[in-house]
Amino acid sequence: MASVTSLSDSVRQHLASALSATLPEAAGADPLLRRSDRADFQANGILALAKKAKANPRELATQVVSQVVTGDELIKDVEVSGPGFLNITVTDRAITGNLAARYADDTGRLGVPLKEHAGITVVDYAQPNVAKEMHVGHLRSAVIGDALRGMLDFTGEKTIGRHHIGDWGTQFGMLIQYLFEHPGELAPAADVDGEQAMSNLNRVYKASRAVFDTDEEFKERARKRVVALQSGDKETLELWQQFVDESKVYFYSVFEKLDMEIRDDEIVGESAYNEGMPETARLLEEMGVAVRSEGALVVFFDEIRGKDDQPVPLIVQKADGGFGYAASDLTAIRDRVFDLHASTLLYVVDVRQSLHFKMVFEAARRAGWLTDEVTAHNMGYGTVLGADGKPFKTREGETVRLEDLLDEAVQRAAEVVREKAQDLTEDEIRERAAQVGVGAVKYADLSTSPNRDYKFDLDQMVSLNGDTSVYLQYAYARIQSILRKAGETRPVAHPELELAPAERALGLHMDAFGDTVFEAAAEYAPHKLAAYLYQLASLYTSFYDKCPVLKAETPQQVENRLFLCDVTARTLHQGMALLGIRTPEKL
Numbered sequence: 193m194a195s196v197t198s199l200s201d202s203v204r205q206h207l208a209s210a211l212s213a214t215l216p217e218a219a220g221a222d223p224l225l226r227r228s229d230r231a232d233f234q235a236n237g238i239l240a241l242a243k244k245a246k247a248n249p250r251e252l253a254t255q256v257v258s259q260v261v262t263g264d265e266l267i268k269d270v271e272v273s274g275p276g277f278l279n280i281t282v283t284d285r286a287i288t289g290n291l292a293a294r295y296a297d298d299t300g301r302l303g304v305p306l307k308e309h310a311g312i313t314v315v316d317y318a319q320p321n322v323a324k325e326m327h328v329g330h331l332r333s334a335v336i337g338d339a340l341r342g343m344l345d346f347t348g349e350k351t352i353g354r355h356h357i358g359d360w361g362t363q364f365g366m367l368i369q370y371l372f373e374h375p376g377e378l379a380p381a382a383d384v385d386g387e388q389a390m391s392n393l394n395r396v397y398k399a400s401r402a403v404f405d406t407d408e409e410f411k412e413r414a415r416k417r418v419v420a421l422q423s424g425d426k427e428t429l430e431l432w433q434q435f436v437d438e439s440k441v442y443f444y445s446v447f448e449k450l451d452m453e454i455r456d457d458e459i460v461g462e463s464a465y466n467e468g469m470p471e472t473a474r475l476l477e478e479m480g481v482a483v484r485s486e487g488a489l490v491v492f493f494d495e496i497r498g499k500d501d502q503p504v505p506l507i508v509q510k511a512d513g514g515f516g517y518a519a520s521d522l523t524a525i526r527d528r529v530f531d532l533h534a535s536t537l538l539y540v541v542d543v544r545q546s547l548h549f550k551m552v553f554e555a556a557r558r559a560g561w562l563t564d565e566v567t568a569h570n571m572g573y574g575t576v577l578g579a580d581g582k583p584f585k586t587r588e589g590e591t592v593r594l595e596d597l598l599d600e601a602v603q604r605a606a607e608v609v610r611e612k613a614q615d616l617t618e619d620e621i622r623e624r625a626a627q628v629g630v631g632a633v634k635y636a637d638l639s640t641s642p643n644r645d646y647k648f649d650l651d652q653m654v655s656l657n658g659d660t661s662v663y664l665q666y667a668y669a670r671i672q673s674i675l676r677k678a679g680e681t682r683p684v685a686h687p688e689l690e691l692a693p694a695e696r697a698l699g700l701h702m703d704a705f706g707d708t709v710f711e712a713a714a715e716y717a718p719h720k721l722a723a724y725l726y727q728l729a730s731l732y733t734s735f736y737d738k739c740p741v742l743k744a745e746t747p748q749q750v751e752n753r754l755f756l757c758d759v760t761a762r763t764l765h766q767g768m769a770l771l772g773i774r775t776p777e778k779l
């Protein structure tokens with residue numbers, strides 16, 4: 193694979209060597225380069241260096257400038273500004289040449305190199321619960337987790353998904369006991385589609401709940417069933433498996449609607465850690481990390497206190513011997529660290545569970561399972577709000593079902609697509625509407641910083657104006673249409689051509705694609721990539737307004753502008769793909 197050194201890296205290297213030639217003790221110092229409005233780049237690093245060397249910053253900057261080689265190849269001009277900043281302008285040739293090298297990379301990576309020291313990140317995301325409807329909260333975990341994986345993979349990190357589904361616990365005693373007493377109430381999973389699966393599960397859930405709440409003897413039988421489940425009774429496990437299988441049919445149908453690939457071997461729910469939980473408890477107790485308190489096995493934290501300033505413990509094992517959510521998460525950590533060899537554990541889970549994770553991570557650190565090298569982070573995301581600024585609910589005050597929400601988004605998108613559609617068939621409109629609608633929902637989520645709440649506003653989400661995925665998708669489709677119209681004339685880079693300001697701005701922005709993905713991945717900040725892509729589409733729009741493409745003055749200019757269009761399209765496509773959003777060729 194051909195990796196391309198970015199323009200900013202090349203300029204940084206030039207400045208660094210000019211700097212160390214001027215001031216030997218500054219060898220290896222960072223010139224602190226960033227994009228600037230005044231020139232192409234500005235370097236601010238000389239100020240601090242001058243201070244350290246007790247030199248006059250402007251004088252030092254002037255000396256550095258005299259060492260910088262300017263010419264045709266890279267740096268056209270460099271000058272001192274303000275108290276000792278450097279303003280750097282690169283040549284048009286360097287901009288076009290750099291993009292041409294990226295364009296020549298046929299791996300789709302646009303010349304972006306893989307990172308040198310890749311680790312293994314286990315991403316815990318998209319974790320619905322068995323026998324329960326998926327709601328808008330599960331949307332965020334799935335969408336953010338999927339985007340983070342896309343970005344991390346792109347940097348060269350190896351990611352392993354873990355869908356820690358809620359498939360274990362006391363509620364299954366009630367469900368299984370009911371099924372035991374009413375055999376045949378759940379149709380075999382192979383015979384149902386997602387919608388039927390969920391309605392069957394709902395029916396059984398409601399029916400069993402009704403008996404459970406009114407019949408004391410049933411309650412007792414349900415309690416015994418939990419014990420049978422946890423101790424691995426065969427018949428009980430078979431019935432439990434029916435619930436899991438039926439639920440998976442449903443999950444897969446929703447994830448398909450979400451246009452998200454979920455792998456079966458990565459669905460490893462709470463139940464998978466059942467066998468390891470006694471061992472987890474034993475290890476924690478032996479190490480003194482957990483202690484017995486009123487019969488339960490718990491971990492205490494000095495700094496975590498609840499009501500009346502009483503310490504809030506993490507319960508590893510209940511007094512009745514049962515294990516819960518914390519034990520499964522602690523066991524999962526052992527599995528991920530020692531069997532999957534993870535260097536990073538990432539949890540994409542609602543911020544409301546942050547105390548749970550704080551305690552689990554701290555307990556794992558005390559046990560030596562997490563260290564300075566093997567770390568865990570909870571990407572606690574905020575709440576999805578309705579137009580009224582309160583947690584998103586239906587008009588009846590119920591939580592919104594994920595499928596309903598996606599269906600509505602697709603329906604709205606269909607209106608937008610139909611209005612604009614010129615040469616699309618009904619089938620094409622339907623397909624585009626799904627890509628636009630689901631993309632809109634994903635983008636609205638991803639373009640907000642994950643820890644913030646956001647308003648679910650479909651009108652805004654499918655709007656053609658503003659920071660929406662539809663705007664980005666239209667920019668992409670418009671480029672494809674220009675490339676089609678160009679017919680025989682193909683995109684060709686002509687580095688010898690002078691560039692208009694709008695072309696330079698577009699080109700310099702595209703040079704920053706790799707750096708942006710790396711930064712967004714390292715900070716677990718998909719919104720930074722979203723913001724980058726939005727700016728890319730905006731810069732393209734102003735290029736398109738100011739620089740005629742097919743009607744440019746010379747044939748070379750037509751080719752070069754087509755080339756700029758195509759690099760833009762590829763960058764948009766790649767960036768959106770990392771976020772899990774499609775870019776239709778025609779809209």
Ligand code: ARG
Pocket residue numbers: 316319320321356357358521539541
């Ligand atoms: N299933 C849980 C829920 O719906 C989320 C699981 C999060 N992951 C974890 N390792 N605890 O609330």
